[in-house]
Amino acid sequence: MNDVDTDFVVLAWRELLARHAEVSCALERELSDKHGLGVSEFEVLERLVEGEPSCAEPAKFRVQGLADQVHLSQSALSRLIARLEREGLVARAMCEADRRGVFVQITEEGRRRHAEATPTHRAVLSAHLSPHLANGRCAPRATDESPHPA
Amino acid sequence: MNDVDTDFVVLAWRELLARHAEVSCALERELSDKHGLGVSEFEVLERLVEGEPSCAEPAKFRVQGLADQVHLSQSALSRLIARLEREGLVARAMCEADRRGVFVQITEEGRRRHAEATPTHRAVLSAHLSPHLANGRCAPRATDESPHPA
DNA sequence: GCACAATAGATGCAAACGCATTTAATGCTT
């Protein structure tokens, strides 16, 4: 790898850091002010909501599985779940099959708070992220219905 | 903005979160293990080194200016500078013109530590970031010498 | 020149994190 490549990667990293800082700071402020939720809290609630297929019953998640999805350590997620439980947004359930494990499931209240916060979340993302996606940069794998086919 | 666009932005945000978590975790581990430096510490040292044009004298930075560049709060940077100073990697200097201000400048030792850590830093970036830049995604503005001309 | 808003940086404080350890349950080997 030559110097040009190295510089390129460094620039990409700085761009990523800048974008991450901008968006997560804005998200933290908005979600916290308007809904009393942290970014990680919202992210966890979202996974729990998404985990529900079509059946009425709330999906059950293991702590470690959630930790991987939201990029937190196991200990951090354990405490985060504790916070959410204290607020009544999720419930811990015994796992019969493996009694070491704990199932985490969202509550009615949790679903409500998540639904309330989602528009704010999406608005912040659109405002701070969309401008930088215009050239197809920093984007996820394109779908068949690309927003900017150009 | 329709649902497709919204989903697209959400996917982009998750991609960004995943990339950030992966790279910053790896960086934190490697820099800490091999050089006793945190990611933020390295980032600050790097700005200080880069700030030196060609003249021999170390460049002087204001605390708030550095804070903006590395995406930290003023208080966090103040303490970070204190840590670096305790380790002898930077020095605080009185600002004669405005005696509220403080100039931060890198020391010989700081330059050395940064130079030692840079290869590690670049290696981690290349290993974890390059694979995802292959399609020009998540990249800074392209240079005339693209790293992967196919 | 003197009071008062504004600014730079330091510091008290509480929240959230990761690492290491602990506790409890499982599974594997003999």
Added chain:
DNA sequence: AAGCATTAAATGCGTTTGCATCTATTGTGC
């Protein structure tokens, strides 16, 4: 079945962070 490595989650602990506040200096209006 007993013993021991393994795994899931909780917890102790130290570090880093941001917000609010404090102190010191600068600038501004009267």
